[in-house]
Amino acid sequence: MTNTPFQDIAIVAGYNSQQAKHLEGQDDLSLLTDVIQNLLSQSQLTADDIDGININSAVWNLKPREALSMLGGQERWCGNEFMGIAAVIEAAGAIATGQADTIMIACAQAGEYSHTGATAPWTRPSHEFSECFGLYTAAEFALCAQRHMAIYGTQASALAEVAATIRCNGHYHPQAQFYGKGLVTPEQVLASRMVCSPFHLLDCCITSEGAGGLIITTAERARDMDAKAVFIVGAGTDRQGMSYTRAPVWDQCGDVGQRAARRAFEQAGLKPTDIDVCEFYDPFSFEIIRQFEAFGFCKPGEGGDFIANGRIAIDGEFPVATNGGLLSFSHAGTLQMLQKVIVAYEQLSGKMPTSLQVKNPTTAMATNGGSGALFCDVMLLANQATANK
Numbered sequence: 001m002t003n004t005p006f007q008d009i010a011i012v013a014g015y016n017s018q019q020a021k022h023l024e025g026q027d028d029l030s031l032l033t034d035v036i037q038n039l040l041s042q043s044q045l046t047a048d049d050i051d052g053i054n055i056n057s058a059v060w061n062l063k064p065r066e067a068l069s070m071l072g073g074q075e076r077w078c079g080n081e082f083m084g085i086a087a088v089i090e091a092a093g094a095i096a097t098g099q100a101d102t103i104m105i106a107c108a109q110a111g112e113y114s115h116t117g118a119t120a121p122w123t124r125p126s127h128e129f130s131e132c133f134g135l136y137t138a139a140e141f142a143l144c145a146q147r148h149m150a151i152y153g154t155q156a157s158a159l160a161e162v163a164a165t166i167r168c169n170g171h172y173h174p175q176a177q178f179y180g181k182g183l184v185t186p187e188q189v190l191a192s193r194m195v196c197s198p199f200h201l202l203d204c205c206i207t208s209e210g211a212g213g214l215i216i217t218t219a220e221r222a223r224d225m226d227a228k229a230v231f232i233v234g235a236g237t238d239r240q241g242m243s244y245t246r247a248p249v250w251d252q253c254g255d256v257g258q259r260a261a262r263r264a265f266e267q268a269g270l271k272p273t274d275i276d277v278c279e280f281y282d283p284f285s286f287e288i289i290r291q292f293e294a295f296g297f298c299k300p301g302e303g304g305d306f307i308a309n310g311r312i313a314i315d316g317e318f319p320v321a322t323n324g325g326l327l328s329f330s331h332a333g334t335l336q337m338l339q340k341v342i343v344a345y346e347q348l349s350g351k352m353p354t355s356l357q358v359k360n361p362t363t364a365m366a367t368n369g370g371s372g373a374l375f376c377d378v379m380l381l382a383n384q385a386t387a388n389k
Contacts, residue, residue, distance in 0.1 A: 001104045002004025004267040006232040008093040009055050010222035012215050014345040019177045019210035019330035020303040023110055028057035031108040031211035034071060038261055039104060043215050043227055047071045050215070054079030054087050057309070058109040083107045084337025084368045085377035091216055101221060106213030106243070109333035128273040138284065140248055141372035145286035149198060149252035152301035154289065155199050160186035160309065162320070163203045163242030163285040163327060165312050170324020172355045177208050179329040189285075205326035211359040212335055212342050228349035233363075234268035234380035236260030243373040250371070254290065257367065261295040263292035264365075272297040275380075276353040276361035278318045279344045281337070282325040287314070287370040295365075295378070319358050322347060341379060348383045 015038040017023075017031050032055060040046065053076055055067035064078050064198050077100035080092035097340040149153050160355040167184040184202060222229035229254040238260040240253055265271055273293060280291045289303035297318065298306040312320040321344045323329045326336055344364035346352050369375040 005096060005232055006092050006235065008219040008371070009232045010219050010229040011232070011341070011345045012217055012222050012229050013227055014212075014214040014342040015039050015042060015340060016175055016177055016330075016339065017108075017210050017214040017385060018187055019208050019332060021177060021206070021208060023209045026110045027211065028062060028108045028110055028311055031110055032057060032062070032067070032070065034102070034108045035108065035211045037107070037214040037286045039213055039215050043225065045215070050076070050102055050104050052077035052079065052091065052094055052103035053214070054081065054083075054091060055104065055106045056083060057107065059111045066102040066137040067194050071104075077103065079103070079105070084333040085235065085366060085379045088214075088216065088238055088337065088341055088366070088379065089231070089237065092235075093219060093237060102214060102215065102217040105338065106211065106336040107338055108211035108334070109335055110209040112136070112209075112333060135247060136245060137372065138196040138199055139286065139383040140244065140285045141370065142199050144248055144250050144254060144357075144371040145198050145284070145289065148254070148286065148290065152303040152304070156190060157186060158304035159198060159203055159285040160189035160200075161313065162282075162288045162307055163189045166282055166285075166321040166325045167202065167313065167328045167355060169322055170328020173323050173329060173353055176274065176324040176329040177206060178276065178324060198286075199284055202327075205283045205331045206328065208330040210330050210332040210335060212339050214338070214342055216346060219242075221362055228351070229349045229384050230345045230385065231268045231382050232379065233382045234264035234266070234270070235378060236263040238375060240374040243292075243375060248372050248374060253371045253374055255294045255367070256371055256374065257291065257378060258294045258296075260378040261374060264378045264380050268382070270363060270380060275318065275363050275365045277322060277344060277347045277358050277364035278312070278320045279322065279340045279347075279364060279366040280320055280329055281340060281367045281370055281376075282321045283370060283372070285327070288320055290371055291367060292318075294376075295382055314356055314358060320357065322352065322356050337368040340368060341381075342378075344381050348381060
């Protein structure tokens with residue numbers, strides 16, 4: 001493995017609260033308190049050991065600087081990056097440049113989806129450039145999927161295979177919103193009502209409440225802790241403009257994330273075939289197919305065939321969204337982006353439920369965003385054995 005900007009940065013704790021469509025009696029602050037307490041307990045650290053944070057919430061609109069008081073209010077490095085992989089990169093950079101030694105990142109959402117409408121409020125843009133055209137998130141991602149189907153002949157059955165695989169993962173995860181709700185077949189996905197062609201209801205992500213977080217520190221400190229460390233070995237971000245303000249055009253955004261993935265692989269000295277776990281962003285089933293192509297796992301147009309025959313199942317070559325992802329585990333505001341890093345950490349540290357634990361993984365790839373959102377972030381992680389090669 002080559003030297004990377006992140007080679008001395010390790011994740012030493014990760015935690016998710018229970019996820020549900022509605023968490024009775026909970027709010028952002030109670031959920032964040034639960035996360036903070038569990039992260040400290042898991043890492044055997046105290047609040048005084050944490051000298052940097054990026055903690056926020058969606059409904060209460062808690063800012064990181066306001067959250068400083070939750071850990072005692074003393075002087076700390078404070079991050080401001082958008083929650084998810086970008087926030088982890090920002091924190092890793094702060095550690096690498098000596099701004100902090102141990103940073104906690106956490107996010108929560110409770111109470112946002114409080115009405116009974118058919119779509120979540122953040123999927124309905126209210127500005128004058130999109131509202132009048134009926135543009136909403138499912139339609140934006142559907143435009144990209146339809147174009148791919150028109151160019152390459154991708155079949156709806158391939159999308160259904162992705163959705164069924166991920167939703168079955170959620171059925172087995174005790175913290176997932178859809179835990180125990182039943183296994184899903186591709187036929188059931190195709191039989192569910194159409195939302196926005198080619199997306200059926202079961203091709204689409206859910207809405208949830210929940211919280212989660214992680215702690216990152218130096219590799220040196222991680223070795224002194226009684227914790228299973230997972231190392232950040234590569235990362236990249238791609239941006240094409242503001243999300244959900246204009247209809248995506250496939251020729252412009254179809255390969256978003258390609259540049260970020262290429263840089264991450266170069267930093268880590270890895271290639272797609274080296275990846276054991278693919279915690280890809282899954283707002284809609286097609287995005288998994290698109291990402292396998294954009295990241296170089298297969299050629300453009302081959303994604304539909306690539307994911308077939310169990311290749312993305314837990315016991316397959318490239319298991320995807322192993323906790324159930326956005327389709328079945330949770331979609332709690334911006335927390336769901338951080339959860340991609342959390343589940344990658346859990347897989348590499350052997351902390352997943354037995355039925356969802358990939359066998360002896362050494363590397364994982366986590367991603368955020370997608371074609372319809374006009375951005376894509378990438379992070380590569382490895383366990384200690386791999387990082388020390």
